Amino acid sequence: MGDADAKKSEAANGEEIPMDGSIQGFESLHRLLEASLKPEIFKEVSRLLIGLNCGRPLERIALPESVGTLSSSHDFDIQAFQFHAEKEVMRQPQIVRVGLIQNSIALLTTAPFPDQKKAILQKLKPMIDAAGMSGVNILCLQEAWMMPFAFCTREKRWCEFAETVDGESTLFLQDLARKYNMVIVSPILERDINHGETIWNTAVIIGNQGNIIGKHRKNHIPRVGDFNESTYYMEGNTGHPVFETAYGKIAVNICYGRHHPLNWLAFGLNGAEIVFNPSATVGELSEPMWPIEARNAAIANSFFVGSINRVGTEVFPNPFTSGDGKPQHADFGHFYGSSHFSAPDASCTPSLSHYRDGLLISDMDLNLCRQIKDKWGFRMTARYELYAETLSQYLKPDFTPQVIVDPLLKK
Template sequence: MAGSFQSVEQSLHKHLPPEEGKEVLRILYGKAASLQGTLDLPSAAVELAATKNFELAGYSLKELAHAEETRAARVVRVGAIQNQIVLPTDKPIIDQRNALWKRISDIIDVAAMCECNIICLQECWTMPFTFCTREKKPWCEFAESAESGPTTQMLQELAKKYNMVILSPILERDANDVMWNTTVVISNTGDYLGKSRKNHIPRVGDFNEETFPNEFTSGDGKAAHKDFGHFYGSSYVACPDGSRTPGLSRIKDGLLVTEIDLNLCRQIKDKWCFKMTQRLDLYTEELAAAIKPGYVPPIIKD
């Protein structure tokens, strides 16, 4: 059953009465439930996605931002891509990577037809999600340079060809042989813009080799079990206030095209006053003191 369960949204539409379903979606999606509209995507893109066997969905969230008198709307289309591996994990590393390149290139072709300005690829998209195994060989061979590695070079050509920004999360190996979980940012002109990275390669909750062959608990008060749950799909785009689009399939590759107004970011900051109570200078002073040897907390007793 789990393998054929397409999505939560599909099940809700199928089983809930319209009015009740509308209220459930409001709770799940926030304001986006009433404002979002389905994008009218090109028929050629829809047909090509069907031919290439991946889901294509499009939504508009730009209406969540209000019109401003002193600033024009900044509407962009974001394409979020989710994908499975293409070849089995016992195939040569280069073949596995090249097969994923081809798969993602096909999906980006469709994203360009849908006029996407920004493409977001999934974490470590050039390889299987091997981190749960804690094995080094051969998975470390997927690591490459963020600035000039073969994956970055391949995507630079697509970014330039289609005039789109691409965010490419890869396993990076830097010049000092340090490995990083890195997102590479490639500009719409094909230039390397920069990267965001961390080197705590993820072991996600119960999803690691120490645990999943044996019964385990998840710290939720339930009995020990061997099922660590579904681990794929349901990608969505979220707004700064938590409103979101429906998710993609739980069992299929997909491209989610979402039209957004970037002005909403500042509008939510102004409305929710995120920085109103920040005391950054005080935090700096207190933390600098706390990390010094011999630090004694200022405990006041009556």
């Protein structure tokens, strides 16, 4: 991480710009563009890159000094922004403070498994404390946060990290949820002891009083190169649940589900106001998609999206192959972080770093969800009956695509 964090580019004016995808790098580039371009051109470039929230740029949130001290002493970034909604006559603002945590693993994958688990709990504790001290109402952690993302290896020994929904990580987070009156979304590798010890990729939703509200199991399982995760778990069986919490209606679209528009749609149809996308994905595979898919989902479904990706390169003891003709290797590639929030009005926050652990915080007025529905009418103008008919026909073995052939092509 040290070499990567040191990547910089020197602008013509002598300012060093961090080339790590961080918010600091974004803001340095922002200043450079502002100085280099005509004001009207700069304003237009900024509008297209990150959008405008209710017609104006996002505002920063001032956090307590103690939070900054905590982030410095434990070496993680912390950034905070605010999404507004228009003032309404009949409704008060529904402002909720939401947090995302991205992080690298705490020990090498060769360390004993109990030590790895203990170390990641110790590493995450200050970051969760920082969220709680900042007044975060809902916090989401990254996919399989309690372990290395070992699913590329296809070695069954990593199943030892699987735990029950009320297991070690949940007990750890329940205390913090109660302490900070905070809802916590905890994506884990679940061991379902009631169904033959089946393994699932699961998000546990812990209420602000420390109770378990429910769980959701990952709907879509990748079979793409190293990400052949069906060695460990299969498609989930929990549908598209939306969890009504003390602070709003939330859902969890785990990782690969972000590539499936109908998955996002179903959470929206069930009333989600915020959908989290805890992920683990590497640059070579998906980075061009990363800033597009969640933002598009927020627009199309009139909800907020919190996108989280882990950080770092995780090297495993035994090399593995991907079935793609490439030589055997011992790592996935670089998990590029870049966690961010997207809003239904097409605005988004800058992303966290490509290389550094971080906590991203956002205030969001949930009134914006209905306001955008009223403005664009996507839900009202959708033709669900047509989509349902097409899907019902598609599922039949004798399905024939609706293609009208030019009769002159046959002459």
